[in-house]
Amino acid sequence: xxxxxxxxxxxxxxxxxxxxxFAFTSEETPVQFEANRLKSLQSKESRSISLRIVKNxxxxxxxxxRPEDMEGLMQAASETAQFGAEAVFELPASGVFPPVETYxxxxxxxxxxxxxxxxxxxxxxxxxHSPEILCEAGISKSKICISIMNSHGxxxxxxxxxxxxxxxxxxxxxxxxxxVGDNQSSCHPLLDITEVVERVKLxxxxxxxxxxxxxGKMAAIFTPDGMASAIIAPIMAAFNGKTVLEGASPxxxxxxxxxxxxxxxxxxDATITxxxxxxxxxxxxxxxxxxxxxxxGIPRNFFYDLRTAALAHKQSTGHASRxxxxxxxxxxxxxVQPGNTPFETMLADIKEGLLIEHVMGxxxxxxxxGDFSGNVLLGYKIENGRIAGRVKDTMVFGNVYRLLADIxxxxxxxxxxxxxxxxxxxxxxxxxxxxx
Amino acid sequence: MPHIEDVAKDLASKLREHKAxxxxxxxxxxxxxxxxYRGRVLExxxxxxxxxxxxxxxxxxGWGFVSxxxxxxxxxxxxxxxxxxxxxxxGESRLAEVPPVVDKVSAPIxxxxxxxxxxxxxxxxxxxxxxxxxxxxxxxxxxxxxxIYKKILxxxxxxxxxxxERADFNLGLSAIASDGNDVQQANMSLGSLGDFSAxxxxxxxxxxxxxxxxxxxxxxxxxxxxxxxxxxxILAGVFVHEAFGHLSExxxxxxxxxxxxxxxxxxxxxxPQLTIVDGAAVPGLRGSYKYDDEGxxxxxxxxxxxxxxxxxxxxxxTAAKMxxxxxxxxxAINFRFPPIVRMTNTYIEPRDVSFTDMIAExxxxxxxxxxxxxxxxxxxxxxxxxxxxxxxxxxxxxLVRPVVLTGNVFNxxxxxxxxxxDLDMNQGGGCGKSGQSPLPVSNxxxxxxxxxxxxxxx
Numbered sequence: 002x003x004x005x006x007x008x009x010x011x012x013x014x015x016x017x018x019x020x021x022x023f024a025f026t027s028e029e030t031p032v033q034f035e036a037n038r039l040k041s042l043q044s045k046e047s048r049s050i051s052l053r054i055v056k057n058x059x060x061x062x063x064x065x066x067r068p069e070d071m072e073g074l075m076q077a078a079s080e081t082a083q084f085g086a087e088a089v090f091e092l093p094a095s096g097v098f099p100p101v102e103t104y105x106x107x108x109x110x111x112x113x114x115x116x117x118x119x120x121x122x123x124x125x126x127x128x129x130h131s132p133e134i135l136c137e138a139g140i141s142k143s144k145i146c147i148s149i150m151n152s153h154g155x156x157x158x159x160x161x162x163x164x165x166x167x168x169x170x171x172x173x174x175x176x177x178x179x180x181v182g183d184n185q186s187s188c189h190p191l192l193d194i195t196e197v198v199e200r201v202k203l204x205x206x207x208x209x210x211x212x213x214x215x216x217g218k219m220a221a222i223f224t225p226d227g228m229a230s231a232i233i234a235p236i237m238a239a240f241n242g243k244t245v246l247e248g249a250s251p252x253x254x255x256x257x258x259x260x261x262x263x264x265x266x267x268x269x270d271a272t273i274t275x276x277x278x279x280x281x282x283x284x285x286x287x288x289x290x291x292x293x294x295x296x297x298g299i300p301r302n303f304f305y306d307l308r309t310a311a312l313a314h315k316q317s318t319g320h321a322s323r324x325x326x327x328x329x330x331x332x333x334x335x336x337v338q339p340g341n342t343p344f345e346t347m348l349a350d351i352k353e354g355l356l357i358e359h360v361m362g363x364x365x366x367x368x369x370x371g372d373f374s375g376n377v378l379l380g381y382k383i384e385n386g387r388i389a390g391r392v393k394d395t396m397v398f399g400n401v402y403r404l405l406a407d408i409x410x411x412x413x414x415x416x417x418x419x420x421x422x423x424x425x426x427x428x429x430x431x432x433x434x435x436x437x
Numbered sequence: 438m439p440h441i442e443d444v445a446k447d448l449a450s451k452l453r454e455h456k457a458x459x460x461x462x463x464x465x466x467x468x469x470x471x472x473x474y475r476g477r478v479l480e481x482x483x484x485x486x487x488x489x490x491x492x493x494x495x496x497x498x499g500w501g502f503v504s505x506x507x508x509x510x511x512x513x514x515x516x517x518x519x520x521x522x523x524x525x526x527x528g529e530s531r532l533a534e535v536p537p538v539v540d541k542v543s544a545p546i547x548x549x550x551x552x553x554x555x556x557x558x559x560x561x562x563x564x565x566x567x568x569x570x571x572x573x574x575x576x577x578x579x580x581x582x583x584x585i586y587k588k589i590l591x592x593x594x595x596x597x598x599x600x601x602e603r604a605d606f607n608l609g610l611s612a613i614a615s616d617g618n619d620v621q622q623a624n625m626s627l628g629s630l631g632d633f634s635a636x637x638x639x640x641x642x643x644x645x646x647x648x649x650x651x652x653x654x655x656x657x658x659x660x661x662x663x664x665x666x667x668x669x670x671i672l673a674g675v676f677v678h679e680a681f682g683h684l685s686e687x688x689x690x691x692x693x694x695x696x697x698x699x700x701x702x703x704x705x706x707x708x709p710q711l712t713i714v715d716g717a718a719v720p721g722l723r724g725s726y727k728y729d730d731e732g733x734x735x736x737x738x739x740x741x742x743x744x745x746x747x748x749x750x751x752x753x754x755t756a757a758k759m760x761x762x763x764x765x766x767x768x769a770i771n772f773r774f775p776p777i778v779r780m781t782n783t784y785i786e787p788r789d790v791s792f793t794d795m796i797a798e799x800x801x802x803x804x805x806x807x808x809x810x811x812x813x814x815x816x817x818x819x820x821x822x823x824x825x826x827x828x829x830x831x832x833x834x835x836l837v838r839p840v841v842l843t844g845n846v847f848n849x850x851x852x853x854x855x856x857x858x859d860l861d862m863n864q865g866g867g868c869g870k871s872g873q874s875p876l877p878v879s880n881x882x883x884x885x886x887x888x889x890x891x892x893x894x895x
Contacts (some may be wrong), residue, residue, distance in 0.1 A: 040522075041502060044520070048507075067488055073486060086478060113521075150531055369622065376817050378814050396841070
């Protein structure tokens with residue numbers, strides 16, 4: 002691939018004033034269990050090469066998974082450059098990147114039989130706890146390689162390994178359905194299922210009885226999963242330099258002002274060792290960093306790629322990501338700094354309230370404004386400091402900004418949710434709840 | 438690089454010689470282009486070419502699946518798929534009988550996106566962009582256009598050899614208005630199977646969308662409560678897709694005894710006025726095709742007929758395991774994924790209630806239109822209206838902020854008490870399942886009325 006990239010770059014330079022070649026290859030091996038049984042083994046190989054050029058002051062772009070088709074790529078990039086966005090930024094020259102480890106050769110060495118065994122272990126453990134549970138489980142290993150070269154002399158590449166472990170169980174009684182699941186991912190192999198299955202079992206225990214809440218305002222604890230399902234997406238959008246540039250971020254003119262509760266600290270960090278969201282540089286070759294977003298309730302920075310930063314008269318923060326097309330700013334790894342309140346203390350403080358694990362559809366509304374509302378797919382009633390049972394037919398709604406402006410406690414129980422978010426439980430004194 | 442037709446011919450003979458219980462291959466060539474605007478400026482314009490394929494093997498009930506971009510080393514890939522299936526397989530392979538088909542389907546492509554100059558596509562979007570920005574107080578906007586032309590070859594060990602073409606267009610627009618801290622948005626999305634003209638002449642709708650974003654800034658929020666709710670055809674279409682459609686996908690049911698009890702054919706799901714259909718054989722819609730990705734001919738499947746569950750959507754495997762007929766609903770978003778049970782064109786059949794009659798007796802209710810999105814856990818659903826009005830004393834009253842509707846699927850279907858006479862199909866958006874998103878589908882309905890629906894609000 003490196004040779005092809007160099008050839009393509011050399012050709013592109015002849016017809017364009019600047020050029021960049023980005024290549025991606027991946028090999029993924031997922032093992033899937035359905036209805037408590039091994040269902041399929043897969044192997045997925047994928048590659049893509051993309052060419053971004055500046056021609057007559059405009060950006061042209063083409064991508065393909067046929068790297069040998071250089072003429073096709075050049076022609077498509079030229080064609081799109083006739084209409085492309087104005088080139089307002091310079092590609093980076095060779096840079097110095099922080100040493101971020103993301104590749105563990107042990108992952109590739111894990112045998113298929115071992116992966117199958119992990120799935121069986123998870124399912125056996127859960128069916129041992131709840132015989133009526135039906136589980137889907139997935140174990141996967143992957144390796145990706147990213148290479149970037151440009152006409153300003155940048156030439157870099159890095160490898161990343163990833164291993165994922167996940168299980169979701171369903172229990173059905175009549176038309177009543179309970180879904181509980183958990184997952185873990187890392188750049189290292191994950192060979193111990195304990196954490197995943199113990200969290201699922203705890204949720205199964207809590208859901209054994211049902212409880213009702215009445216419509217009104219009440220205290221609520223969002224667990225790390227609850228935070229991920231309801232609260233984080235609007236915040237990610239608001240700190241995106243692109244949203245800010247367009248004037249659509251509620252935080253656009255609030256840097257340096259107190260917006261959130263002073264117990265709240267958030268940063269984006271692509272430099273954490275062996276985390277799946279980590280990388281030495283972003284998809285344009287700009288160095289990764291730890292970027293403070295909220296410090297003691299005060300928004301400090303927004304995240305940018307090259308183009309957005311140039312338009313906003315800022316510097317790229319190393320947050321360019323590509324999903325097949327042109328780069329755009331996206332978060333890498335969100336870290337909400339843990340507080341010092343134990344989960345049990347939060348729970349003990351609540352006379353009547355909700356413990357929220359999963360809000361379904363919370364982020365499908367007007368996320369820019371911070372409004373959220375959705376069905377509590379998994380949540381529990383808290384009564385006199387204890388979990389009284391699972392709630393059903395219950396909807397919560399509110400506004401993320403109002404909610405995070407007044408926090409009663411930040412948990413010391415932070416953990417990874419989905420590999421790219423590290424977040425503790427958050428205790429909110431008042432949340433609107435509607436129930437049948 | 439070799440042509441995929443030649444590779445497919447070569448594969449056809451190799452697959453027939455192999456000892457898996459069943460083995461199939463997909464090969465795909467596609468070309469796509471996209472144009473997007475954010476705010477006042479063009480954000481990106483690009484083209485992409487893709488070639489690749491997969492081999493899927495079944496041995497003793499276990500599946501192996503190998504996907505790739507490079508079309509070389511196919512013998513090795515076939516071996517790998519079989520080896521994987523052998524490790525996974527501990528039971529018995531069962532697939533519903535489908536007669537082998539040899540066919541070449543040239544899709545009714547009115548306008549192949551590859552033949553429309555990029556300049557023409559951009560000119561259309563420039564027009565909409567200018568219209569959106571005529572609206573005062575607008576903070577930002579997005580326009581996203583995409584098209585794809587695909588040629589897909591399917592061969593299997595039973596002798597099927599099918600070539601199908603497909604062209605898909607999609608367009609999404611949004612206008613975002615802001616007043617100090619408050620941000621409100623209005624969206625629209627549409628698509629078409631192979632007809633670029635479906636995206637043209639939308640000036641009036643685009644203007645209306647932009648003005649609505651602005652109007653929402655001063656609109657009150659609905660009070661969160663249970664209401665009688667009337668859904669427009671677009672939102673009712675999303676409802677039928679999300680709330681019921683996914684439940685009728687047999688892969689959620691076939692290996693789950695409790696789900697089989699819950700979804701037993703003959704069970705009452707709604708009133709006698711309720712009939713729900715899914716079918717790729719309904720022509721000219723985004724979810725239409727002649728053969729699915731297992732080579733099964735498309736059909737039109739009644740899911741609920743006059744309130745009673747009468748059918749469900751199948752792949753060959755789920756049909757065999759449930760002793761039902763395959764319906765041609767096994768679809769893969771592209772060659773990187775195996776086919777799974779998916780919807781195609783899903784809709785509620787029209788009845789005879791006029792819109793005026795439907796709202797006439799509602800003292801206080803919500804008229805919910807359009808959509809942002811929706812999702813389901815099978816038992817519970819939630820979906821967001823893009824636009825909502827209060828209904829007061831039988832009349833449409835004030836505009837309110839977009840609402841989220843949620844509830845129990847089974848109760849809500851039983852609570853549909855009026856179905857209109859104005860079926861309309863929504864071709865925008867796409868469906869997501871098991872990481873395969875967005876798959877082109879359409880859904881639709883006439884206006885419907887639901888009693889006692891939970892609406893999120895203040």
